[in-house]
Amino acid sequence: MDAEQSFYQHIAQTSDHPMGLVVDKAEGPFIFTRDGKRYVDFISGIAVSSLGHRHPSVIEAVQQQLNKHLHVMVYGEFIQEPQSKYAELLTRQLPPQLDRVYFVNSGTEANEGALKLSKKHTGRHHFVAFRHGYHGDTHGSLSVTGRDVYRDPYLPLLPDVEFLEFNSPEMLESIDNKTAAVILEPIQGEGGIIPADREWLRAVRERCSEVGALLIFDEIQTGFYRTGTLFAFQHYGVVPDILCLAKAMAGGMPMGAFVSSSKIFEGFKQDPPLNHVTTFGGHPVSCAAACATLSELLKGDFGTKARHIEQKIKSTLDHPAIREIRGRGAMLGMELEEAERTRQVVEDCFAEGIILGWTLHSNTLVRLAPPLIMEDALLDDTLHTIMDILDRHW
Known part of the structure; x- marks a missing residue:
């Protein structure tokens, strides 16, 4: 066959x-x-x-890493040079509060991790998302995806998710002191390539800061110069609390990540330890490919x-x-x-x-x-x- x-x-x-x-x-x-x-x-x-x-740079990096080692231990236990080298290079390109990276295998995993991290850090469980937004097809990511035709076959999903109109300032009061996080794409991709309005996005940032909710930017499609800046949030002068990445990250190898502050990431170390883990996240071959990809992007x-x-x-x-x-x-x-x-x-x-x-x-x-x-x-x-x-x- x-x-x-x-x-x-x-x-x-x-x-x-x-x-x-x-x-x-x-x-x-x-x-x-x-x-x-x-x-x-x-x-x-x-x-x-x-x-x-x-x-060629990605292929060379992959081949070199293949000659050293593949998977050796689940995420976060052994020090592996490709992970450390790439994490340092990536965070050097970001605002200082985005100083720590959690590596995963895909975009939907990045969003899943960001949702869990938001709940752990804030102690809240209510999420705000936007109609026509798309964040992936696993259960948590699907729960904050704003399109009923994809959600309905899998109900019930996560409770306490509220959908607002994208670019509508009138609805921002729905973000309140019960909200763990607001998740959005700076440019809605699968929703029809809809850019966020600059002043609206700044208002979302201000509202989140005012009520203590975290702001998650899903930059899985928009990242790595796709929109003309390294990350789309740089067009707006708005910094998220958690940045989710994947797709172009590793030059064709499977990889994703969510990036946040050391303070916010403390939640994954405590009560209990190891409360968010992955076997293959940060695979050394993917990290080597990602480091070569970003290095090449920064050179050109x-x-x-x-x-x-x-x-x-x-x-x-x-x-x-x-x-x-x-x-x-x-x-x-x-x-x-x-x-x-x-x-x-x-x-x-x-x-x-x-x-x-x-x-x-x-x-x-x-x-x-x-x-x-x-x-x-x-x-x-x-x-x-x-x-x-x-x-x-x-």
């Missing part, structure tokens, strides 16, 4: 119509299939491959590159079929007028060798999230092909 047959017969499926590419290899901005076709990965594996696929002017990609996309994709292109940097959403035509555009682009996709909460919004290493010639060619396909359907 070949890989394709095994995929359809033995891999648990998440939809009736998977994209079904039979991947042979990937390099830079491209994915190559077993039949020899080349695809432009214009969504970066959903905001993961910001440095493209198999970046990737914030400028993300903003350049935004300018090129917005200036080139000028078509009557497009209602709006919104977002920041290389995290953009192209809103079209009608769901069926949107599907046709995405499918035709796929047939022409361009991988696009929807967000989870919208069937008229096309995700545009190219790798930050994409050169102008390829970017131009890709955008002009998209324009030609739009012409076919309008």
